[in-house]
Structure formats: C-alpha cells, structure tokens
Amino acid sequence: MTQETATIRNNSTGEEAEFSLLKGTVGTPVVDVSNLNKQLGLFTFDPGFMSTASCKSAITYIDGEQGILLYRGYPIDQLAEKCSFLEVAYLLMNGELGNQQEQAEFEHEIGQHAMLHEAMHGFIDGFHYDAHPMAMMVGIVGSLSAFYHSELNMNDPEHRRISAMRMLAKMPVIATACHRHSIGYPFVYPRADLSYCENFLNMMFSLPSQKYIDKDNYIDPIAVNALNLLFILHADHEQNASTSTVRLASSTGANPYACIAAGIGALWGPAHGGANEAVLSMLEEIGSVDRIPEFIAKAKDKNDPFRLMGFGHRVYKNFDPRATIIRKACYEVLESTSAQDPLFDLAIALEKFALEDEYFVEKKLYPNVDFYSGIIYKALNIPVDMFTVMFTIARTAGWVSHWLEMMAEPGQRIGRPRQVYTGKNLRNV
Ligand code: SDX
Numbered sequence: 001m002t003q004e005t006a007t008i009r010n011n012s013t014g015e016e017a018e019f020s021l022l023k024g025t026v027g028t029p030v031v032d033v034s035n036l037n038k039q040l041g042l043f044t045f046d047p048g049f050m051s052t053a054s055c056k057s058a059i060t061y062i063d064g065e066q067g068i069l070l071y072r073g074y075p076i077d078q079l080a081e082k083c084s085f086l087e088v089a090y091l092l093m094n095g096e097l098g099n100q101q102e103q104a105e106f107e108h109e110i111g112q113h114a115m116l117h118e119a120m121h122g123f124i125d126g127f128h129y130d131a132h133p134m135a136m137m138v139g140i141v142g143s144l145s146a147f148y149h150s151e152l153n154m155n156d157p158e159h160r161r162i163s164a165m166r167m168l169a170k171m172p173v174i175a176t177a178c179h180r181h182s183i184g185y186p187f188v189y190p191r192a193d194l195s196y197c198e199n200f201l202n203m204m205f206s207l208p209s210q211k212y213i214d215k216d217n218y219i220d221p222i223a224v225n226a227l228n229l230l231f232i233l234h235a236d237h238e239q240n241a242s243t244s245t246v247r248l249a250s251s252t253g254a255n256p257y258a259c260i261a262a263g264i265g266a267l268w269g270p271a272h273g274g275a276n277e278a279v280l281s282m283l284e285e286i287g288s289v290d291r292i293p294e295f296i297a298k299a300k301d302k303n304d305p306f307r308l309m310g311f312g313h314r315v316y317k318n319f320d321p322r323a324t325i326i327r328k329a330c331y332e333v334l335e336s337t338s339a340q341d342p343l344f345d346l347a348i349a350l351e352k353f354a355l356e357d358e359y360f361v362e363k364k365l366y367p368n369v370d371f372y373s374g375i376i377y378k379a380l381n382i383p384v385d386m387f388t389v390m391f392t393i394a395r396t397a398g399w400v401s402h403w404l405e406m407m408a409e410p411g412q413r414i415g416r417p418r419q420v421y422t423g424k425n426l427r428n429v
Pocket of ligand 1 (some may be wrong): 014237240273275299307309313363367
C-alpha cells in the first residue's frame with residue numbers, strides 16, 4: 001500500500017514538500033513533520049499542543065466528539081462495572097487483563113512493595129502540619145529516588161517493572177501518611193490481609209471512632225466499591241498535562257520516581273487534577289441555587305478570570321463519559337450512606353443551568369470527571385485538600401504504564417521543543 005502523504009507548501013518561498021500521513025488503529029491521522037525544518041526550513045507552532053501528537057501509544061484512546069474512552073481497547077463503563085482498580089492497573093501496565101493467577105501474583109507483589117522505608121517517616125514529619133498534602137506528595141514521592149537510585153538499571157526491563165510496581169504500591173501509603181501527619185495522627189501500616197482500597201481506608205481512617213472501621217475492623221464495602229470506581233475512572237487519559245510531564249521528564253533518562261513527582265506537580269494545578277478540590281470550593285462559594293446565575297455570568301465574563309470549575313475539557317467536546325458514570329455513583333453513594341449533601345443538589349442544579357446556557361452549549365462546555373468526584377469523596381469523609389491526592393493515587397497507574405511503554409520503545413529521544421523567539425536581536429553590551 002503506497003504511503004499516504006500531505007503536501008506542505010511555503011507560499012512565501014514557493015517551496016513545498018511531502019510528509020507522511022500516519023494513521024493509528026483509530027483516530028485522527030497525523031502529519032509526520034519531524035523533517036519539516038530540514039525540508040522546508042520551518043518549525044510548527046502549536047501552544048498548548050492543541051493539534052500536536054507527541055508520541056505513539058497503545059494504552060488509552062479518547063474520542064472527544066463521541067465521548068468514548070478506551071483503556072487498551074476496553075470501554076471505560078465496562079471496566080468500571082466489571083473490574084477492580086488493580087485489575088485495571090494490570091491491564092494498563094501489561095496490555096491485557098490478567099488471568100486469575102497473574103492477577104493474584106500482581107496483587108501479592110503490590111502488597112510486598114507497600115511498606116515505606118522507615119526513614120521516610122522522618123521526611124513526612126519534617127513538613128509543617130498545615131502543609132498541603134499535594135506539596136507533601138511531590139516531596140515524598142520525589143524522595144523515593146533517594147532510596148532507589150544507585151542500583152536502578154533503566155535498561156533492564158525487570159528493574160523498570162519493579163520500579164513501576166513500587167510506585168503503584170507505595171502511593172496510597174504515602175498519601176495516607178501525609179494526611180495523618182496533617183491531623184497529628186500516627187501513621188498506619190498497610191496490611192497484607194486487606195485489598196488495595198480496603199488498605200487505603202484503613203490507613204486513612206483506622207480509629208474506632210471512624211465511620212468505616214469499627215471495633216471489628218469492618219470496612220464499609222460501599223466505600224471500597226466507590227474508591228475502586230473512582231480510581232478506575234481516573235487511572236489514565238492519553239497525553240494529558242501530567243502524563244506528558246512524566247514522559248518529557250523521563251525522556252532525559254531521569255530517575256523514575258523523580259519523573260512521577262514531576263507529574264504530581266503538574267496534576268496539582270486547578271486547570272488539571274486540582275479542579276476537583278476547586279469544584280468543592282466553588283460550590284461552597286456559590287452556596288445556594290439562587291446565586292447560580294451570578295456565577296454563570298462571571299464564568300462568561302471575559303474580564304473575569306473566574307471559570308466554572310469541573311466544566312470544559314480540551315478533548316471532550318461532548319460529554320465526559322467518566323462524569324456520567326460518577327454522577328450515577330454519586331446518587332448511589334449518597335443514598336446508601338444517607339448522606340444528605342446540599343452541595344450535591346446544588347451541583348445538579350448548576351449542571352442543569354449551565355447545560356441550558358447558550359454560552360456553555362456553544363463552547364461545548366460539559367461537566368468533566370472532576371465535577372462530581374469531589375461530592376463522592378466528601379461523602380466518604382475524604383478531606384477536600386486530599387481530593388487531588390486521590391487523583392494522584394489513581395493516575396499513578398497511567399503514569400507508570402506510559403513510562404514503561406516509553407522506556408521500552410527503541411530509539412527514544414529526549415523531548416526538546418523549539419520556540420518562536422520574540423526577544424532582542426544581537427546587540428553589544
Ligand atoms: C482534567 O487533559 C485531560 O485529559 C485532563 C483530565 C485527565 O483525566 O487527565 O481529563 C483531567 O484536567 C479535567 C479538566 C479539569 N479542569 C477544570 O475543570 C477547570 C475548568 N476548565 C477549564 O479550565 C478548561 O475547560 C480546560 C483547562 C479544562 C480546558 O481548557 P482548553 O482546552 O485550553 O480550553 P480553553 O481554555 O481554550 O477554553 C475555550 C473557551 C474559552 O473561551 P474563548 O477564549 O474561546 O472565548 O471556553 C472557555 C474559555 O474561556 N472555557 C470556559 C471554561 N472552560 C473553557 N469558560 C468558563 N468556564 C470554564 N470551565
């Protein structure tokens with residue numbers, strides 16, 4: 001089959017050249033412009049990478065117009081209904097769902113890697129009690145590179161696999177240790193007899209007075225199921241800002257724990273993973289249904305920096321399938337925990353108002369994954385400043401999967417974008 005091409009013509013010089021068209025399994029074809037500068041003496045300019053593919057990947061596919069999200073080809077709603085988070089993590093990392101033995105071995109190994117080096121507790125204690133948990137996560141995850149560096153051979157697939165397993169295993173332990181430090185409670189160690197999500201709840205809340213752990217160490221299955229669902233829905237999402245950060249950092253061959261810490265820093269921003277915390281703050285600021293029009297007007301006002309947090313998406317120009325699933329789960333969790341949350345009713349009213357407003361319809365701004373997730377986290381007694389930490393735990397599965405995919409690819413090159421220089425021309429001092 002002849003290679004399909006695209007012709008680019010520079011009308012200011014009359015030069016033109018042909019460039020290969022690359023097509024994936026599905027999705028928008030791309031023009032391979034890697035030789036554009038050599039052939040036509042041009043660079044491309046695409047701030048925010050609105051139309052730029054940075055890599056080839058077989059992990060996740062999103063169709064923004066159709067509201068489709070596939071992890072290794074499986075629709076997100078089927079995985080959310082039929083799998084646990086660790087089954088999805090295995091799928092993302094390995095390309096296929098594990099059979100019973102493979103999954104059991106995977107989960108056993110996750111349990112083996114869950115413990116933190118005792119010295120790390122000293123790092124966590126070094127933070128002031130009111131440090132934001134995401135600030136602690138960036139520091140503590142980055143410090144894993146101080147414990148796992150000298151013996152790491154990034155050219156060895158087994159070293160890479162173990163590094164990925166360590167990160168997935170330790171993330172909830174670090175997350176809960178940061179939270180307990182912020183409330184002055186002692187750390188709780190992971191237990192071999194608990195599942196990934198049960199361990200998270202136990203490490204977060206295990207005091208008899210807490211809702212999920214009573215004197216018989218009963219852990220509420222409603223909370224476990226809700227966490228599995230939320231972690232699955234947040235596990236991966238193609239080349240989003242934080243995953244692209246992990247890939248760019250990893251392209252230099254840097255220590256993988258330091259690269260994941262870079263991804264955590266990127267995820268923290270309110271335009272990205274920090275939106276779930278910002279949604280709750282926004283709902284609390286709006287306060288009541290009668291104030292919704294005032295905030296919708298602010299969101300539409302070009303002179304007002306306020307944006308409706310939890311709305312809009314770079315890729316989804318229709319509904320975010322994850323938001324649809326979470327919205328349904330919100331009802332179930334609130335109903336089953338009989339948690340009356342006026343913020344949920346306010347969220348439903350705000351969604352209705354926005355979806356009937358011509359500005360939001362015209363700009364295709366629909367609720368995204370972060371709009372409802374905070375409501376569930378709040379119903380599970382997760383503190384608001386831990387919401388993006390929850391996103392971090394889940395997205396670690398995606399980050400390490402992209403890291404493994406990228407490091408296994410032959411001929412990996414360092415990422416080094418070009419620019420349009422707008423500064424002073426050559427001049428003498
Ligand atoms: C996540 O990339 C991923 O996949 C991310 C994520 C993942 O799983 O990794 O899905 C997770 O980050 C979800 C998004 C969470 N962020 C928010 O909810 C914050 C609020 N949303 C916006 O900041 C914004 O919608 C973004 C950042 C999500 C997307 O920004 P884009 O694609 O750069 O769009 P844009 O800023 O160019 O906006 C296009 C227009 C603009 O108006 P005009 O300049 O064309 O007149 O829509 C407007 C914007 O002003 N707009 C909004 C808006 N989002 C966009 N106006 C009001 N409220 C909003 N939320």
